[in-house]
Amino acid sequence: MAMMRYAEALRSALREEMQRDPSVWLMGEDIAVYGGVFKVSKDLMAEFGPERVRDTPISEQTLTAMAVTAAMAGTRPVLEIMYADFLPLSVDALMNQASIYNYIWNGQVSMPFVLRTQGGGGAGAGAQHSKSLDALVAHIPGLKVVAPATAADAKGLLKAAIRDDHPVIFLEHKLLYNTRDEVPDGDHLVEIGKARIAREGRDISIIASSKMVVDALKAADELAKEGISAEVVDLRTLRPLDRETIRASIARTHHAVVVNEGWRFCGYAAELSATIMETCFDELDAPVERVATHDIPIPYSEPLESTVLPDAAKIAAAARRALA
Amino acid sequence: MSYEITLAGGAGEYMESATVVSWSAKVGDRVKADDVVVVVETAKAATEIEAGRDGVLAAILAPEGAEVGIGAVLGRIADSLAAEEPAVAAAEPAVAALEIAAPKAAMQVIDASCRISISPLARRLARQAGLDPSGIAGTGPGGRIKSRDIERALRERTDAVLPAAPAAAMPSPAVARTGSAVPLVLLHGFGANAAAWNMVRPHLDGRPVLAPELPGHGREAALDMPSLEALAEAVLGQIEASGSSDCDLVGHSLGGAVAAVLTANQSVRVRSLTLIAPAGLGPEIDGAFLSGFLSARTAESLTPWLERLAAAPSRLPRGYAQAVLRERERFGVGAAQAAIAQRLFPDGTQAIGIAADLERFAGPLKVIWGRGDRIIPPSHQGELPGHVACHRLGGTGHMPHIEAPALVAQLILQNVRSAEAS
Numbered sequence: 001m002a003m004m005r006y007a008e009a010l011r012s013a014l015r016e017e018m019q020r021d022p023s024v025w026l027m028g029e030d031i032a033v034y035g036g037v038f039k040v041s042k043d044l045m046a047e048f049g050p051e052r053v054r055d056t057p058i059s060e061q062t063l064t065a066m067a068v069t070a071a072m073a074g075t076r077p078v079l080e081i082m083y084a085d086f087l088p089l090s091v092d093a094l095m096n097q098a099s100i101y102n103y104i105w106n107g108q109v110s111m112p113f114v115l116r117t118q119g120g121g122g123a124g125a126g127a128q129h130s131k132s133l134d135a136l137v138a139h140i141p142g143l144k145v146v147a148p149a150t151a152a153d154a155k156g157l158l159k160a161a162i163r164d165d166h167p168v169i170f171l172e173h174k175l176l177y178n179t180r181d182e183v184p185d186g187d188h189l190v191e192i193g194k195a196r197i198a199r200e201g202r203d204i205s206i207i208a209s210s211k212m213v214v215d216a217l218k219a220a221d222e223l224a225k226e227g228i229s230a231e232v233v234d235l236r237t238l239r240p241l242d243r244e245t246i247r248a249s250i251a252r253t254h255h256a257v258v259v260n261e262g263w264r265f266c267g268y269a270a271e272l273s274a275t276i277m278e279t280c281f282d283e284l285d286a287p288v289e290r291v292a293t294h295d296i297p298i299p300y301s302e303p304l305e306s307t308v309l310p311d312a313a314k315i316a317a318a319a320r321r322a323l324a
Numbered sequence: 325m326s327y328e329i330t331l332a333g334g335a336g337e338y339m340e341s342a343t344v345v346s347w348s349a350k351v352g353d354r355v356k357a358d359d360v361v362v363v364v365e366t367a368k369a370a371t372e373i374e375a376g377r378d379g380v381l382a383a384i385l386a387p388e389g390a391e392v393g394i395g396a397v398l399g400r401i402a403d404s405l406a407a408e409e410p411a412v413a414a415a416e417p418a419v420a421a422l423e424i425a426a427p428k429a430a431m432q433v434i435d436a437s438c439r440i441s442i443s444p445l446a447r448r449l450a451r452q453a454g455l456d457p458s459g460i461a462g463t464g465p466g467g468r469i470k471s472r473d474i475e476r477a478l479r480e481r482t483d484a485v486l487p488a489a490p491a492a493a494m495p496s497p498a499v500a501r502t503g504s505a506v507p508l509v510l511l512h513g514f515g516a517n518a519a520a521w522n523m524v525r526p527h528l529d530g531r532p533v534l535a536p537e538l539p540g541h542g543r544e545a546a547l548d549m550p551s552l553e554a555l556a557e558a559v560l561g562q563i564e565a566s567g568s569s570d571c572d573l574v575g576h577s578l579g580g581a582v583a584a585v586l587t588a589n590q591s592v593r594v595r596s597l598t599l600i601a602p603a604g605l606g607p608e609i610d611g612a613f614l615s616g617f618l619s620a621r622t623a624e625s626l627t628p629w630l631e632r633l634a635a636a637p638s639r640l641p642r643g644y645a646q647a648v649l650r651e652r653e654r655f656g657v658g659a660a661q662a663a664i665a666q667r668l669f670p671d672g673t674q675a676i677g678i679a680a681d682l683e684r685f686a687g688p689l690k691v692i693w694g695r696g697d698r699i700i701p702p703s704h705q706g707e708l709p710g711h712v713a714c715h716r717l718g719g720t721g722h723m724p725h726i727e728a729p730a731l732v733a734q735l736i737l738q739n740v741r742s743a744e745a746s
Contacts, residue, residue, distance in 0.1 A: 202653060248623070251646045252653075254445050254471065283643075285445040285471045286464065324393055324465050 001184060007177040009151035010040045010116075013158035014078065016187070018048050021076065024162055025052040027063065028080030028116075037082055038118065038177050060086045064093035064115065068167075071113040072101065076162060084119030084171065085131045098167040099142030110165040114158070118172040120211055120261055121309045125174070127297035130305070132261040134209070134268040137169045138238045144192055145238040147171040149213035152183045153236055156190030164192065171238075173211040173261075195242035197249065201231035204255040204319050207246060207272055209235040212259045218312035223319055230319055238268060246272070247279045254285040255322045259315055264292035289318035326402040327377050329361060331392055344390045344398065345370060349381045352405050362398055373398070380405050385467055397466040442469040449474045452641055453519075454526030455481075478522075481533075506570045506595065507532040508740065509563055513577030514603075515617055515661055517542030517651065520576065523641075524725045527733030531740070534571070536562035538579065540660025542651070550664045552604075552676045556585040563592050572740045576600040576725055577700065578668070584678035587685045596688040596743035598736045601697055601722050603668075604678035605704035611672015613699055618662050623649060635696035635721040674700075683709050688742040692735055694720030694727065713739075 004012070018024045025048075026032075026041055032055040035042030045053040056063055060081055067079040081090060094115075101109050121130035138145045144166055148154040154172070161168035198213055199220050208216040213234045220230040233249050235242065250256050258272035273288045294308040331342055342364040349355050355375040362373045382402035386392045440458050442450075446469045450457040453474070460477045462469035508531050512520040518535035519542075525533060539558045540546035547554050559582055563571060570593045575583030580602025587594045603609070613632055620626035623645040630644055631637035641647075652658040668676050682689065692715045693702040699722040705714050715735055720727040 202650070251623075251643065252650055282444045282448050285443045286468075321393055321465075 001182045003180055004151045004155075004183045005178055005180050006148075006151045006154050006172075007038055007040050009155035009183050010158055010172070011042065011044070012183070013155045013162070014041065014044060015047070017159055017162045018044070018052065021162075023074065024076045024078065025054070026078045026080070027054040027056050027066070029056055029058055029082050031055060031080050036080060038172075038174065040116075040172075040177075041080070060089035061092065064090035065097065067113045067115065068093050068097045068101075068111065071098075071111050071167070072109050076112045076114075078114045078116060078162060081115060081117040083129050084117045084133050085128050087117060087133050087136060090115065091136070094137065094143060094167070094169075095140050099140050102166070103142065111167045112162075112165045114161045114164075114168045114170050116158075116170045116172065118174050118177075120173040120175060121293070121298045121305055122175050122211075124300060124302055124305065126300040130298040132171075132210075132293070134171060134238055134260060134262045135266065135271070137171075138268055138271070142167070143239065144168045145171065146192060146236065147173075147210040147238055148190075148236060149176070149198070149208075149210055149234050151179065151181045152188070153190050153196075153234075155183050156188045157192065157236065159187075160189050160192050163189075168192070171210060175211050176214075179214070190236065193237050193240045193242060195233055195235045195237070195245040197231060197245070198234040199230070199232040201229040201253065203229045203253055204257060204322055205231045205233055205246070205249040205253045206257045206259060206315060206319065207233045207235065207249075208259040208315075209238060209268075210261065212261055212310060212315075215310065215312045216259055216315055219315035219319065222312060222316045226320075228319065228323060241271075241275065243275055243279055246276065247283075250276060250280045251283045254283055255319075256284070257289045257291060257315060257318045257322060259291045259310055261293055261310060263295050264290065265295045267292050286322045286324075289322045291315050291318050326382060326400045327375075327379065328397045329373060329375070329399040329401065331364060331373070331396050331398060342371070342392055344386045344388050344392060346388055347381075347384060347399075351381055351384055353381050355379060355381050355401060361401075364392070364398075375401055377401060379403055393465040440469065441467055443471065446471045446474050448642075453478055453522040505532065505568075506572060507534045507566065507568050508736070509533075509571045509573050509583075510535045511559060511573070511575040511579030511583050512538065512541065513579050513601075514538075514614075514664065515541070515648065516576075516579075519647075521725065523729035524733050524736070527730050529737060531737075534563065534566055534568070538582065538664075540657055540664055542657070543655055546657070546660030546663065550660070550667055552581060552585055552668060555664075556582050556589070560586060560589050560592065568592060570595055572596045572598075572736075572743060574598045574600070574736055575602060577722065578603050578664075580604070581676055581678050584681040584685075587681055587687075594685070594687065596739045597682075597685055597690075598739045599689075599691045600724055600732065601693050601700055601702075602678065602691065603674055603700060604676045605707050606701070607673050608701050608704075609669055609672060609674050610699045611669070614665050614669055614672065618658070618665060620645075621649075632698050633722045634727055635694060635719055636727070639727045640723070641726070679707060679709070682712065688739045688746070689713065690715060690735055690739045692717065692724055692732060694722060694724045696721045698722065 031041045032045040032053045063079055067077045070077045098111055102111055119132045137143060146157045148157050161170050199217055206216040216232045220232055223230045231249055231253055256276055258269045260267055260269040262268050269290045269292045273290055276288050291310045291314050299305045345363040345365050347362050349361055355361055357377050358374050360372040361375045364371050379401040382405055383400040386398040442457050449471055457469055460469055460473050462473055464470040510521045518537050521535050536559045537544040538555055573583045573594045580599040581604035613629055616629040626645040634640050690713045691708060693705050694717050695702055717724050717728055725732045
């Protein structure tokens with residue numbers, strides 16, 4: 001075990017996979033010489049050379065299409081899109097190329113690329129640099145979508161994503177890069193599609209991903225002071241969704257709060273709520289409570305931004321409503 | 325059709341609750357659409373809520389001063405009061421022909437024209453317990469019935485029929501003679517709890533029932549030295565606390581052995597004894613079941629063992645494994661049950677015997693066994709003394725009270741009536 005920052009864990013995953021497999025290479029805006037705006041790819045160009053760690057122009061649409069064709073040609077590109085807010089530029093390549101080629105060509109092509117990006121608010125980055133677009137990518141059949149909450153999962157899931165023969169969208173969070181936790185030594189892999197119980201509890205299940213897991217754990221601490229034992233389920237993978245872990249948790253607690261930092265309307269939390277209704281309706285002792293971001297652009301002003309985004313207090317309040 | 329006056333939830337999770345400040349109409353008053361009917365106050369401001377249509381204010385569900393959650397139903401508007409309140413309507417001959425079943429609970433009086441509001445879990449628990457939820461007052465938002473309300477109703481059903489300890493000082497002699505106040509005491513088996521009797525209870529003619537829990541089961545604390553006699557003593561304490569001086573005793577499996585030992589006690593007279601697949605009549609018991617049951621940590625590993633209990637696993641209640649695991653987690657009964665198994669059934673062998681107790685018991689005595697019992701062999705019935713009535717049930721395993729509850733209840737009542745007649 002080693003204590004590591006989330007960003008360091010990602011770098012360690014990239015380095016290990018590049019050492020292990022010469023077909024793995026990186027591209028993105030300012031990732032090579034500068035090392036990435038969040039320093040995830042720092043020093044990797046010096047180690048692996050400018051052929052395998054490439055700076056690109058600002059053109060997300062072209063970059064994503066390049067990643068698709070490079071993957072079809074037999075290499076394993078890892079593309080960084082600097083902000084999730086720019087994902088809409090990538091969507092055509094994701095929705096009309098990456099996710100369907102394997103299907104329309106009857107399995108004759110594989111698509112082993114990873115698109116890394118980071119989203120989320122709380123940094124005062126304004127309406128163009130704070131969005132969580134989980135639902136936008138998780139909506140597309142043929143893509144896998146992961147969203148680690150811890151350094152250990154960041155490393156294990158990124159290594160698994162690079163080895164996956166299908167396109168994987170890897171969602172990071174700008175406020176997690178400097179969080180630290182223990183990362184297992186050695187070839188640490190985390191299976192895509194498996195949630196984890198981040199905290200055990202018996203009264204209510206809080207289902208979250210990415211930075212919302214951190215807020216859910218704080219909410220669980222608050223609730224514990226009131227004698228409420230909250231279980232926190234960290235999804236880790238948004239698609240394919242680990243329905244069984246969710247079902248088993250709610251079969252124990254009979255109450256659920258679903259949390260996602262994306263917008264509320266047609267958001268990822270709505271998918272969770274529907275899944276719970278479909279898989280364990282008879283276990284529910286109260287309606288599922290949903291916590292998500294207000295349906296407006298993310299404000300720059302701190303007081304306004306914190307009003308709009310979900311946080312521990314809002315999650316705890318939702319849990320109290322479910323248990324009323 | 326009635327119209328619900330609700331606290332709109334536009335602000336969603338950002339507003340927690342509101343307090344009802346004042347109603348501007350009484351139940352029965354006419355209201356008009358867009359009239360203010362109720363004022364609520366949130367942390368930020370007072371809000372006036374208007375009637376959504378013309379009609380009569382038929383019910384106030386959130387009185388002044390009540391704190392209500394977002395989306396809560398505060399009251400109802402109907403065309404007329406009569407349509408909304410069968411309690412009033414039923415008293416009038418003109419509508420008596422409707423033969424509305426006598427409304428017995430407050431919920432129905434307020435709300436008979438609407439579907440009851442009940443959580444899916446509470447509905448399932450009520451169905452499993454044979455309980456009609458329409459008479460239960462809900463404590464959730466807007467009067468929704470939650471699982472805790474069902475659990476309370478089941479507890480009250482047990483408590484209500486058993487006089488509290490002081491009441492025992494003044495039993496009605498008439499009642500005592502006819503025996504109708506003598507409770508049926510139901511003792512569950514190893515690893516179970518009082519809920520094991522939920523399927524049988526609706527068939528017991530409304531007789532008073534006491535379902536004590538064995539130490540280290542349900543909510544009962546564990547014993548340091550869980551001998552059969554110590555278990556019996558703990559159960560006796562629960563029966564004594566109910567104030568009963570007589571009882572009809574029913575026991576399943578380990579509870580059957582406890583019941584047999586209890587027949588010899590000096591303080592509560594056992595009138596009749598009905599044993600279902602009792603322990604203590606021979607050395608054989610399914611040791612693999614005991615160890616598998618005790619060591620399983622997940623529903624996946626527990627379910628195959630639980631399925632061994634019944635001849636047809638589909639007869640077992642849904643969510644059984646989860647309920648067992650939940651009880652272990654909540655009340656820590658796992659270790660206590662392992663200690664009981666270690667002491668009473670060491671090495672997969674029954675180290676207890678009840679033949680002598682049964683030999684001595686002079687009252688009506690029945691022993692019921694499922695022919696398909698894979699936990700304790702039905703052949704143990706062959707060891708019983710001649711005065712015992714033996715029933716062998718086809719198509720059932722170790723859980724006749726769950727697999728064939730109506731028949732088991734019928735046999736229990738036969739035994740009880742036989743005791744009353746003698």
